Amino acid sequence: MKSLLNVTKLTKTYGNIKACNNITFELYPGQVLGIVGESGSGKSTLLNSIGNNLLIDSGEVIYVNQKNQVLNIKQIPESQHRKLTKTEWGFVRQNPRDGLRMNVTAGANIAERLLDVGVRHYGNIRQEAAYWLEQVEIDTNRMDDFPHTFSGGMQQRLQLARVLVTKPRLIFMDEPTGGLDVSVQARLLDLLRSLVRNLNLSVILVTHDLGVVRLLAHRLLVMKNGSIVESGLTDRVLDDPQHFYTQQLVSATLVP
Amino acid sequence: MFTANNTLNPPKTALSPDTLLYATGIHKRFTLHNQGGIKLPVLSDVSLEVKTEECVALTGVSGSGKSTLMKSLYGNYGIDAGEIWLKHNNHWVDLAQLQPHEVIEVRQKTIGYVSQFLRVIPRVPALDVAAEPLLELGCDTEVAYQKIKELFSRLNLPERLWQLSPTTFSGGEKQRVNLVRALAVDYPIFLLDEPTSALDAKNRQVVVELLTEKKQQGSALVGIFHDREVKETLSTRELVFQADQT
Amino acid sequence: MTQTKSTNNQPNASTESGFNFAYLDEQTKRSLRRAILKAVAIPGHQIPFSSREMPMSYGWGTGGIQVTASVIGKPDTLKVIDQGADDTTNAVNIRRFFAKVCGINTTEKTSEATLIQTRHRIPETPLKEGQTIVYQVPMPEPLFVIEPSRTEAAKMHALEEYGSMYVKLYEDITNFGHIATAYDYPVMVNERYLMKPSPIPRFDNPKMNNNPALQLFGAGREKRIYAVPPYTKVKSLDFQDYPFNIEKWDNKACKFCGSTDSYLDEVVTDNQGTRMWICSDTDYCHHQQKSGIDS
Numbered sequence: 001m002k003s004l005l006n007v008t009k010l011t012k013t014y015g016n017i018k019a020c021n022n023i024t025f026e027l028y029p030g031q032v033l034g035i036v037g038e039s040g041s042g043k044s045t046l047l048n049s050i051g052n053n054l055l056i057d058s059g060e061v062i063y064v065n066q067k068n069q070v071l072n073i074k075q076i077p078e079s080q081h082r083k084l085t086k087t088e089w090g091f092v093r094q095n096p097r098d099g100l101r102m103n104v105t106a107g108a109n110i111a112e113r114l115l116d117v118g119v120r121h122y123g124n125i126r127q128e129a130a131y132w133l134e135q136v137e138i139d140t141n142r143m144d145d146f147p148h149t150f151s152g153g154m155q156q157r158l159q160l161a162r163v164l165v166t167k168p169r170l171i172f173m174d175e176p177t178g179g180l181d182v183s184v185q186a187r188l189l190d191l192l193r194s195l196v197r198n199l200n201l202s203v204i205l206v207t208h209d210l211g212v213v214r215l216l217a218h219r220l221l222v223m224k225n226g227s228i229v230e231s232g233l234t235d236r237v238l239d240d241p242q243h244f245y246t247q248q249l250v251s252a253t254l255v256p
Numbered sequence: 257m258f259t260a261n262n263t264l265n266p267p268k269t270a271l272s273p274d275t276l277l278y279a280t281g282i283h284k285r286f287t288l289h290n291q292g293g294i295k296l297p298v299l300s301d302v303s304l305e306v307k308t309e310e311c312v313a314l315t316g317v318s319g320s321g322k323s324t325l326m327k328s329l330y331g332n333y334g335i336d337a338g339e340i341w342l343k344h345n346n347h348w349v350d351l352a353q354l355q356p357h358e359v360i361e362v363r364q365k366t367i368g369y370v371s372q373f374l375r376v377i378p379r380v381p382a383l384d385v386a387a388e389p390l391l392e393l394g395c396d397t398e399v400a401y402q403k404i405k406e407l408f409s410r411l412n413l414p415e416r417l418w419q420l421s422p423t424t425f426s427g428g429e430k431q432r433v434n435l436v437r438a439l440a441v442d443y444p445i446f447l448l449d450e451p452t453s454a455l456d457a458k459n460r461q462v463v464v465e466l467l468t469e470k471k472q473q474g475s476a477l478v479g480i481f482h483d484r485e486v487k488e489t490l491s492t493r494e495l496v497f498q499a500d501q502t
Numbered sequence: 503m504t505q506t507k508s509t510n511n512q513p514n515a516s517t518e519s520g521f522n523f524a525y526l527d528e529q530t531k532r533s534l535r536r537a538i539l540k541a542v543a544i545p546g547h548q549i550p551f552s553s554r555e556m557p558m559s560y561g562w563g564t565g566g567i568q569v570t571a572s573v574i575g576k577p578d579t580l581k582v583i584d585q586g587a588d589d590t591t592n593a594v595n596i597r598r599f600f601a602k603v604c605g606i607n608t609t610e611k612t613s614e615a616t617l618i619q620t621r622h623r624i625p626e627t628p629l630k631e632g633q634t635i636v637y638q639v640p641m642p643e644p645l646f647v648i649e650p651s652r653t654e655a656a657k658m659h660a661l662e663e664y665g666s667m668y669v670k671l672y673e674d675i676t677n678f679g680h681i682a683t684a685y686d687y688p689v690m691v692n693e694r695y696l697m698k699p700s701p702i703p704r705f706d707n708p709k710m711n712n713n714p715a716l717q718l719f720g721a722g723r724e725k726r727i728y729a730v731p732p733y734t735k736v737k738s739l740d741f742q743d744y745p746f747n748i749e750k751w752d753n754k755a756c757k758f759c760g761s762t763d764s765y766l767d768e769v770v771t772d773n774q775g776t777r778m779w780i781c782s783d784t785d786y787c788h789h790q791q792k793s794g795i796d797s
Contacts, residue, residue, distance in 0.1 A: 028357045031357060031360070078657075078661075079661045082661060101669070104669055108673050111672050112665060112666055113665075115665035115668040117665070120740075120741055121742045122742075144676050182378075186377050186378040186379045190379055197391065197392060214375065215376075215377050218356070219357070232334070233360070236332055239332050240286075243289075247290050
C-alpha cells in the first residue's frame with residue numbers, strides 16, 4: 001500500500017517555542033490518524049502546517065494527488081495549494097463558525113465548493129447538496145435554513161457535507177466533537193466511521209479525547225511540547241503505553 | 257497486500273507447512289512510570305507454535321501472563337524481544353516488526369480476536385457492529401448481513417436486539433455480539449480470550465460447535481478458557497504458565 | 503478624449519481663473535492617465551491610484567470627476583448624467599464644474615458627446631467608437647461582500663477564484679426563485695476578471711458587452727480605477743439553468759414618449775397611489791418625443 005501523505009522532520013517555531021519539533025509520520029489511504037496531546041502540545045500547529053499554508057521552518061510534506069502526482073506541498077505554487085484545499089482536501093473545524101459561512105443557507109454552504117470548481121448549474125448543485133445532506137443525516141428540508149438555526153451537532157455534520165461534496169481524499173479535523181454532548185458525539189463518530197469506510201477517506205484527527213481516537217483512529221501520535229513522544233496502532237498505544245506522558249494521559253482518562 | 261522486506265524472509269527455524277503461528281523467545285515487561293518507574297516482568301522467553309486444526313489452551317493462575325501473551329500475539333501489546341511469525345497471505349510475517357498499517361491488514365485478514373470486552377460507538381446497532389469486519393474486507397453488504405443474522409440466530413440472540421446498540425446489552429449478549437463479529441470471518445488464526453465466560457450452558461455449547469467448525473476448516477486457535485469443559489472439548493494442547501516464571 | 507495632450511491648454515477667458523485646466527495639476531493628471539492606461543491594458547482589473555481631495559465630498563462622484571479631469575481635452579464635448587437624467591443636482595453641478603475649469607462645450611445629447619460621465623446609468627442611445635464613458639463607482643471590489651480582506655480578495659482575483667461570488671446568486675435563486683440582484687450586477691470582463699459595473703441597473707449590463715466606446719471606472723474614496731476597452735467581452739454572472747435576464751415592465755410604456763424598450767422609472771403622482779412610468783434617460787426621452795412629433 002502506498003502512502004498518501006508523508007511528513008518528514010517538520011519543524012515549526014514561534015520565536016523560542018518549538019510548536020512542532022522534527023515531526024515525521026505517514027498516512028495511508030482509508031486510514032484515520034489520531035493526534036492526541038494536551039493543549040499547547042502543537043497538535044493544531046501541525047495540522048495547520050500541513051493543511052493550511054502555514055509557513056514552516058524546515059521539513060517536507062509530500063502528498064500524492066488523485067492523478068498520482070507526487071507533490072511537495074511546501075514548494076508547490078500557492079494557487080495549486082489553495083486548489084487542493086478546495087477539492088481533494090477538506091477541513092472540519094472545532095468551531096463550525098470557522099468552517100461554515102453562517103450568513104448563507106446550508107445549501108449554499110455545500111454549493112460553494114462545487115461553485116469553486118466551476119459547476120454552474122443550479123439544479124444539479126441543489127441535487128448534490130441534498131444528496132450530501134442525506135449522507136450526513138440532515139433532513140433535506142433544512143437545506144434552505146441558515147446554519148445558525150442548526151444544533152451544534154448538525155453544524156458539524158454540515159461542515160462535513162460541505163467538505164465531502166468535492167469527494168476529498170484527505171480530511172483534517174480539529175477537535176470535531178469538541179463542543180458536542182455525548183449522544184450527539186456518538187452519532188457523529190458513527191457517521192465518520194462509515195464515511196471513512198465507504199468513501200475510502202484518509203483523516204488526520206486532532207483531539208484530546210482518547211475515547212474518540214479509540215473508536216475512530218487506526219493509528220495514534222501522542223504529542224507533548226511539540227514532539228511526538230509515542231506513536232503506533234491506537235489500541236497498542238492506549239493499552240500498552242510506553243512513554244511516561246502517555247501512561248499519565250491514559251491513566252487520567254475517566255473511561256478509557 | 258504489502259510487501260515490506262521482512263515479509264520475504266521466513267523464520268530462521270524450518271517450520272512445518274501446517275504451522276500458522278510461530279512465536280519464539282517472547283519477552284514482555286511493563287514499566288510503570290507513574291509508580292516510580294517500577295518494572296514488572298510478565299513474559300520471559302515464551303514460545304508457541306500452532307498448526308492448522310490445532311487449538312492451544314493457555315492455562316495457569318491469574319496474573320501468570322496468559323492474557324498478556326494473547327494481546328502480544330494480536331499486536332495489542334508491544335513485546336520487548338522475540339518474534340511472532342504469522343502466515344499472512346501465504347507469506348511469513350513477523351508481527352513484531354510490522355508497521356502499524358501492516359498490522360491493521362494482518363488483523364483484517366489473518367487474526368480474529370475475541371476479547372472479553374466489546375468497545376463500540378454507543379448508537380450503532382448490533383448488526384452493524386458485527387458486520388463491520390466483513391464489510392471492511394469488502395464483503396457484499398447483503399451477504400455480510402445474512403451471515404451475521406444466521407450466526408445471531410445460532411447463538412440465540414433475540415431478534416429484537418439486532419437493531420439495538422450493544423451498549424445496553426447484558427454481559428452474555430455483548431459477548432455473543434463480540435463472538436459473531438470475529439467468527440463471521442474465516443480467519444486462519446483465532447485468539448480467544450475467555451470467549452464463553454458470560455454464557456449459559458446452551459450458548460456455550462453453540463460456541464464450542466462454532467469453534468470446532470473453524471478448527472475443522474483449518475484455522476489455528478489459541479485460547480484462554482476458564483470453563484474446563486470447553487477447554488477439554490476444544491484444546492488439542494495446553495501451554496502452562498507459571499505464576500512466577502521470571 | 504479627442505485631445506490627449508492637455509499641457510498646453512490654458513484656461514480661456516470664460517473659465518474660472520486661478521485653476522489649472524480641468525482643475526487637477528498636470529502631474530496628478532499624468533499619474534491618473536498612467537493608471538488608466540494600465541487599467542485599459544488589463545480589462546476589469548482594479549488599479550490603485552492616489553485619489554485627490556476634490557471640491558466635493560466622497561460619494562458624489564470624486565472618482566469619476568478625477569478620471570474625467572485627467573482625460574478631458576479642449577475639443578471634448580461633455581455630457582453628465584445622474585440616474586439617466588441630465589438635469590439633476592449632481593449632473594448639473596459636475597457639468598458646470600467642468601465648464602468652469604475647462605471652458606469646454608457641454609451637451610445633453612448622447613450622440614453629440616465625446617465624453618460622458620455617469621452615475622448609475624448607461625444612456626439608451628448606443629455609444630459609438632471614439633466616445634468615452636466614465637462611471638462613478640462607490641465600491642469597486644465585487645468580492646467585498648464575500649471577503650472583507652483586501653489582500654485576500656486580491657489573491658482571489660489573481661488566482662481567478664470566483665466560485666464564492668456565485669454563492670450570492672445561488673442564495674437569490676433559493677430565496678426568490680430568480681437572481682434578484684437588480685443593480686451593480688457582477689460581470690466577468692474578457693473572461694478573466696470579475697468586475698463591479700457600478701450601481702447601474704442590470705438592465706444596462708448587456709450594453710457593456712462589446713461596446714464600441716471606451717468605458718472607464720473611477721472610485722475616489724476606494725482609490726481604484728478600472729476599465730473596459732472598446733469591443734471587450736463583458737458577461738453577467740449566471741447559472742446554466744438560470745440565465746441572466748434584464749428587467750421588464752409588462753405592458754408599461756413611458757408616459758411622455760411611449761417608449762417600451764427603455765429603462766422606466768416608476769413615479770407616484772398623488773396621495774391616492776396613482777403612478778406613471780417614465781424614461782430614466784431624459785435625453786433619450788426628449789429625442790423619442792421629438793421624433794414622435796416629427797413623424
